[in-house]
Amino acid sequence: MTEPTRDGEPSDAALIARWRGGDERAATILVERHAPAVSRFVASMGERGEVEEVVQDTFVRAFGSLDRFREASSLRTWLFSIARNLCRDRARANRRAPTVVAIDETHLLSSSDPLSAAVATETESRLRAAMERLTETQRAVFTLRVAEGWSYREIADVVETTEGAARVHYHNAVRLVKEYLDE
């Protein structure tokens, strides 16, 4: 899969090949392409102030073991797998429950629901609290499906399970979040 992507940009596989050939710029393009989503995921998994450190570590590790990366698989699922493992290691080391970070408190609900800003903020903060109560796997699945729009197949690769199990994790997560919000 070395053909260009739809928007004419080189594919991940093509950039990896260029980087292996010594083109440092290819790594920069890959970082620019994937770092925003990885950073959202890392923040969603509970990193507080060290999101950039974890994202950097993710990329350094990924490029450091590119020889083990299979061409047929997706670079982004591989990056997210590394990021997830780093987040888990750090959560374990810190011996604390991961927390969903409030990136920007001024973000409001984007639905047509005429909620006031105060109510929206209150809703968001209750939602964060509800998501914090999910298991690490449920939270990863919920985040990748809802925030990134990934398929269950891709999500399964990141959380090391089957597509069907990823789907079950997702629906369990939604049900639990609803229950927590209703308490």
Add this chain to the structure above:
Amino acid sequence: MSECTKLEMKDLLPDLARGALAGPALAALEDHLATCASCRAELELVRAAQTVLGATPSVDTARIAAAVGRSSSIRRDATVAVAQARRRRAWSVAAPSRRVWLAAASIVAAVGVSVIASNTTRSPVEPGPAPTVAQVEQPSTPGPTTPEPTRPAAPRSTGRAELVMAGGVSDLADADLESLLRVLDDVDTELDVEPAVLLPVLEGDV
């Protein structure tokens, strides 16, 4: 409000909320939403979650890319160093380790000459008119203070250490040469990992 059991509809709510649904799938979901309060409520939940989870933290991609570049260049250097070290070890079990060269460098520096050559695979420099080259061979028998090496002795034709000295052979006193040779004999010759920082010393003549 009873819970909807049509999971195939719920599966699509994140895609709808992202505006990533079209065609028959979109039409079917919209039809379902018109009659299902449970899914409408879940759609609102998904949209709220997208807002909470969708904000992108600011990260310095240039800094991250630079870190990747630094890390990969260090790794490439280390790979080269290890490969070169293994090549050297392959031709001589008695090839001096990096500690030898550190020791050699300090000893030679003490007598005011510069060491610019290392163990090489090429033939010893032919004795000739050039007075600045000295060849130092491993002694065939250890000196009285040197313990018998446990490793097999290297063949003379391959285990040779060369010192190329700008100041000439007469600048290196016999005692200094003997010290150097004792160091060469005593050190461990294992050379599995070699830091890239030593390359300028090790590879001075490569």
